[in-house]
Amino acid sequence: MTSVAELDRATVGDLVFVVDQKRLAALAGCEASVAIVPAELAAAAHAEHGLPTIGVADPYLAIAAVLEKFYPLAPATHGVHAGAFVAETAVLGDGVVVAAGAVIDTGANVGDRTEVGAGTYVGPDVVIGADCLLHQNVTVYPGTTIGSRALLHAGAVIGADGFGFARAAEEHMKIPQVGGVRIGDDVEIGANTCVDRGTLSDTVVGSGTKIDNLVQIGHNCLIGSNCTICALCGLSGSTVLEDGVVMGGNVGTAGHQVIGAGSMVAAKSGVHGDVSAGSVIAGMPHLDVRVWRRVVGALAKLPELLRRVRRIERRLDEPHEE
Amino acid sequence: MTSVAELDRATVGDLVFVVDQKRLAALAGCEASVAIVPAELAAAAHAEHGLPTIGVADPYLAIAAVLEKFYPLAPATHGVHAGAFVAETAVLGDGVVVAAGAVIDTGANVGDRTEVGAGTYVGPDVVIGADCLLHQNVTVYPGTTIGSRALLHAGAVIGADGFGFARAAEEHMKIPQVGGVRIGDDVEIGANTCVDRGTLSDTVVGSGTKIDNLVQIGHNCLIGSNCTICALCGLSGSTVLEDGVVMGGNVGTAGHQVIGAGSMVAAKSGVHGDVSAGSVIAGMPHLDVRVWRRVVGALAKLPELLRRVRRIERRLDEPHEE
Amino acid sequence: MTSVAELDRATVGDLVFVVDQKRLAALAGCEASVAIVPAELAAAAHAEHGLPTIGVADPYLAIAAVLEKFYPLAPATHGVHAGAFVAETAVLGDGVVVAAGAVIDTGANVGDRTEVGAGTYVGPDVVIGADCLLHQNVTVYPGTTIGSRALLHAGAVIGADGFGFARAAEEHMKIPQVGGVRIGDDVEIGANTCVDRGTLSDTVVGSGTKIDNLVQIGHNCLIGSNCTICALCGLSGSTVLEDGVVMGGNVGTAGHQVIGAGSMVAAKSGVHGDVSAGSVIAGMPHLDVRVWRRVVGALAKLPELLRRVRRIERRLDEPHEE
CATH class of the missing domain: 3.40.1390.10 (MurE/MurF, N-terminal domain)
Structure with missing residues (x-):
């Protein structure tokens, strides 16, 4: 072969x-x-x-x-590129590869054999495990911890501020976001995906969870193990995903809610309120998928239904002619 | 404490x-x-x-x-990093910090104490005010003006071309996008968010407006002061947001429309046509939120409604047996 | 003038x-x-x-x-910047411009007069045609081929892994994504847009196609010529767009389906199943646009319709009093 x-x-x-x-x-x-x-x-x-x-x-x-x-992964061929910037206080494990234009900031700790791509930034005191691959132009803010064998695709942003403001009269007053981000082992994070830092405690992504491109994970989200989150999903702040949740593309969650273990959420759904374990839901706002299917099947008949009801009303209002 | x-x-x-x-x-x-x-x-x-x-x-x-x-912000500890690239004709204010791998292009003007993160690009003749923080891997195209105390998160792109084409037979002919972007004071722009330049005049983001991650602001949008725009929203070209508009996540606008001051738009709405000041709207296409709530409440009953109307019709068609 | x-x-x-x-x-x-x-x-x-x-x-x-x-485009004024990193085995055509902080990796081939922006990464063996413009902080993974006169906006990511996993008990096993990406001539790709590599064969974007910001193109998608794809669209794996398809913003496709030539898909639609050439569709899940318009026109009347049907039922159940 x-x-x-x-x-x-x-x-x-x-x-x-x-x-x-x-x-x-x-x-x-x-x-x-x-x-x-x-x-x-x-x-x-x-x-x-x-x-x-x-x-x-x-x-x-x-x-x-x-x-x-x-198609085995080609082993990276060099250590720290002359065009990389590694702070004196950063600690690099054995066999770490840092590409040209990458920056490892003060006190960061990068595990054995982890590879940091061109233009990628690892912030102060960030901890990254062994055998990770951070592709190009990734940004990891301070306060982030990443496990082993994580795969971060290009342009991913880990640890940007959560979106939290208090209203003082007409103006916004920023609520400092002083929590961090904790990412488990064997996590994959897609290109240009954003995982925001927590307000006080950490935003968490559990081990084995796979996140596609262009996903937004809001502050204080707690995502369990072995979840699958497809592209363009947006998880509002403090959304909890228990283990093994599967989300189709472009799903949104209202935040401050629990989506139970093993639930499946159809693409483009809007999830409000808690969802019990093992649910299969769809729609905006979401319904049980079986109800949703019947509803969307009926929707196209709605204009005709309006006419039929008008006809019935007319008939009932007519003087009896039998 | x-x-x-x-x-x-x-x-x-x-x-x-x-x-x-x-x-x-x-x-x-x-x-x-x-x-x-x-x-x-x-x-x-x-x-x-x-x-x-x-x-x-x-x-x-x-x-x-x-x-x-x-948790006071740690003051940045150095000026221009040896690994930063600052054009000779660029002007840096007092206390400006430029990190490794950042590029400040010709004629750019960066205000006092503004910090430019690793891998961030500031284009020719861009003007940035004082006390701004541009995180890592941000791109600011030429033709952009940014006020003071702005906060741009990693991967944000300011001033990319608007999406404008003329159709010549089967092909697209690009309409050059020669306007710029004007961003006010105290604006926050989320990670990987994009604000496109205008076609002829500028795209504008008013002072005090806060924009979350992964948002798309189309060309010629005019966004007022103190607006809040949550993640994954998409504002089509020439959308006007008056002051204090609040948008939930993943809202889309049709473009060439005015959303009145203080309006609130629920997550995942699709907004078409003008919206009067102080409106609260939801749905795709959008409705007044009270109407929308009644509609979605009724939706799950639609399949049953179809059956009920069929039953009535059958009954009316049956010969009277009383 | x-x-x-x-x-x-x-x-x-x-x-x-x-x-x-x-x-x-x-x-x-x-x-x-x-x-x-x-x-x-x-x-x-x-x-x-x-x-x-x-x-x-x-x-x-x-x-x-x-x-x-x-407003003619200003010609770039220098060749390879001293702060750029170009591998010895990379081949640059005449008049190629490589900005500070850009990285051209081993064996890459960049065509005449193509410009590579600051912080942009061109992976090993990538082939890029003539007269292209890659803006800043773009990432092009190995296995990518790009035609001539392509325009890639800042933060675009070409060739990240498709989102493919096999389930082994509770865990995910990654399906290596060993295909590439092929992009035609005169293609425009928006800021922070992602085009994933194929699993076995290539993901393809046809000549003259224009893609807006923050769009996700899944693995193995085959996009024809002269298509228009607006911001925040998500094309699931193996979606086929024939020539000249136009998509409004934030459309999603279910994947493994064909959208026929010249079809138009309204913003925020969810497209499931094949769509015949020349269709005009809208809604989630999608309907013919004329049906969809009637449905959304009828939707606001649904709560009132429920009340009307209840009134009819009550009337029919009442003892006849005539």
Whole structure:
């Protein structure tokens, strides 16, 4: 096997993936040398399309494992670039890589083998664990702690001030944001995503949580472990996500609320108030997804419904002519 | 008093805050040494929970004032870092701080005591007032003027081109964006927020206005004083916000419209057409908030309503059997 | 003529534009020396308001052409800044400009006269065409190819990992994202916009497509030519936009779907499933725009409709008294 390819462009020597029955037909005429398919389809796939198949329990897990073998991350080739700025009081672990234009400020502590990309800023006294990868132009404010194996994509901003003001007459008086940010192990944070610092205590992102691009995490949010938050979501201040919550894109939360463990929130929902564990919700404002589906199914009939009710009223108001 | 803490983790020596009656119960068992509470609750709080209380008119204002005393901003400790790039024709006021990797381009003028963070770019002829703080990796395009005491968070982009094209057959022809951006005093601009330059004249952000993270301000917008714009809002070109408008998160405006002074726009609303001063609106497309509340209250009943109307129709069509 | 001005602030020597009949009245008392107006209004405008007029077929095209003449882009004045970092194996074309703090990594190839702004990072082996302008603090990951005359605004991130994970029990296993990004000619990409790399093959942005600020383009999206995508849109993975699609702001797509050529999607829509060419859609979830308009027109009447149906039911349940 020389490489991994998509079904519609595979040639001899390629390994391909079929994730479900629906895509099985695409094996017809596919020139790939081997296909990984769901175990229950393996025999049929081989019989029908001829090429060797490997049956697996979960093709997505197999893809993850195979791609990691085929495309290992290139090890970074240098330590601290001459064009990087590392404060004298900063502490760098073994094998740390700091690219040109990166700045590691006073008292910061960067763990073994962690890589800091070009133009990335690590603020005073920030603590970053081992084997992290901070891409380019990331900003980490002081008061931030990051675990091990975290992956921060370009332009991410960790620890900017929460959005908190008191109103004095017409004007705003800034409420100083003196809490920090605590990020667990194995967290991924997307490009240009923002995680604000807490007001008094820390904003927290639990281990194993994955956050997509352009997401806003407000001050004092407490995000559990192994959550998934898709692009353009906005979590208002003090939103609590228990473990394993999954959010589609562009969801908003009202803040000061708890979204229970394992809940799923459909894209573009607006979540107000607490949500019990295991809920599946959708809509703005949110409803149980089954109710929401019936509502949106009925919506297109609303104009016609108005006419029907008018017709009934007219009929009832007419003098009986029977 | 040694520090300020949240109610649920305060210990001896801590000052805590209670913002409303609802949170008063949390004082039970709280080890804090003193509590700031709304004036009307001070006596009761002391009687019930024992600890010393200070009654204030607005606890949020008190928080703002107290935190500023407890956590004063550390004064920046150096002037222009050796790793900063300042053009010969740039003018820096007294006490200006420019961090490593920052670039101040030709003819730019930076006011007294203003701090420019690592990796931040200040374009040619930009004018920035006194006592501003530009965090890291901010980009300020030429044609921008910023007042005093402005706070720009990391990754903010001021003055990128407005999104304006003419259609020539199938293709786009770019309309050059030759206006600038004018930002008043005491403005806060969130992380990765974008304020586009005007087409011919300037995009304006009035004094005292606070903008959260990941907000898009389109070309030629005119934003008044003391407005509040939460995360992920998108103001289309030529939107006018009069003074004191408050916008929840992820609001969109259609552009070429006026939102009157002091209006409040609920999160995720889509605003089309002018909105009179003092309005409170919600929904996509927006409605008066009272109407909107009744509509969303009724929405979940829509599928059942369809069934009820069908039942009535059937009944009316049935031969009378009385 | 000395400059171009807006109608309400033009003085002697200025050229002004009138784009439609509605704005014609603004010529009254306007001190401009000449007005460009739609051809069919030119004679009337001159007769009524006295000032010289030039009739054109499309005022927006005329604006684009005139502004380009009045405000030519200043040619960049230097080559590679001493404070830029260019890898030895990188190849720069004639007249390339690299600003202070920019990093061009190993094996990257930058075309003639392309300008790379301060703090911008061009990753290993990236290929960029001629006459491009990359503003400040842009990040281009390895695996990216960009055509000629592309314009990338500050903070844009091209090629960050797509958001793909397999679930192993409670945990996420990252699916390596080993595809790249291919961007055509004459593409504009807004400030802080993110275009993710593909999983196996490339994410593609076709020539002439214009993308506004803070947009998220997910992995494996295939975007055609001459599309327009407004701010804060989020295209989920494997969304296909055929040529000439126009999207208002903050639209979301569900992913794995085709939006047909020339379709128009209203702001804040949520698009699920395929959309045939030439469609005009709106709403979340989306409807044909005509249906959607009737639905939102009817929505405000829903609470009253509930009451009307209750009245009918009560009436039908009452004993007949006629």
